[in-house]
């Protein structure tokens with residue numbers, strides 16, 4: 601499952617090269633994609649990429665034409681630079697070519713709504729089927745906002761709330777478990793049973809975990825103190841060595857240390 605830090609890494613792989621460059625051709629490989637080839641030709645070809653941004657798991661390419669391409673990375677999307685001489689993958693969705701012989705490729709198995717070509721630059725207006733939640737690393741997710749949001753989801757499990765894309769965009773299975781573990785609360789704890797101080801603590805660790813995974817990906821994924829590095833069968837808690845318990849939450853395999861993570 602792709603999560604916010606993975607999307608950041610994809611951006612690092614192409615943003616420096618692509619920003620400021622002009623697209624020489626747009627090739628739409630998946631005819632099911634919800635992108636009008638005529639509009640793409642008119643609003644993207646011969647236009648330069650002004651900026652590359654991220655909101656949750658969406659990557660936004662802003663063009664000088666004031667149009668934006670929005671890629672939803674979903675569970676298996678991939679965006680990367682490749683030489684134009686390398687044949688595209690079977691799951692190739694769209695390719696944006698540069699004059700120098702390279703192209704930016706977006707591979708996304710299935711889903712037609714994974715790419716959108718939108719006019720304007722107001723991300724808030726983009727939304728998804730359920731609306732777009734707040735990006736957890738943006739300044740908008742203050743501790744006050746987080747607590748206010750949580751209070752409106754009292755029946756949700758803590759993990760379910762963290763993963764609800766209409767509330768907070770971009771947190772998936774593994775980072776939700778990590779945040780619960782680092783904060784010291786069980787992922788199946790009902791949000792409505794948590795007090796303000798506890799929710800503030802979750803917010804603190806949400807930011808810490810995602811910032812570290814984004815800025816220091818290698819170090820985080822080699823840290824023996826992180827749950828994310830102990831997600832195997834029969835694995836032990838990195839803090840107390842108790843065998844980790846696995847439960848199903850929202851159909852997802854969830855790792856819990858019953859000693860380190862409190863139920864209330």
Ligand SMILES: [Zn+2]
Pocket residue numbers: 837838839840841842857858859860861
């Ligand atoms: Zn433990």
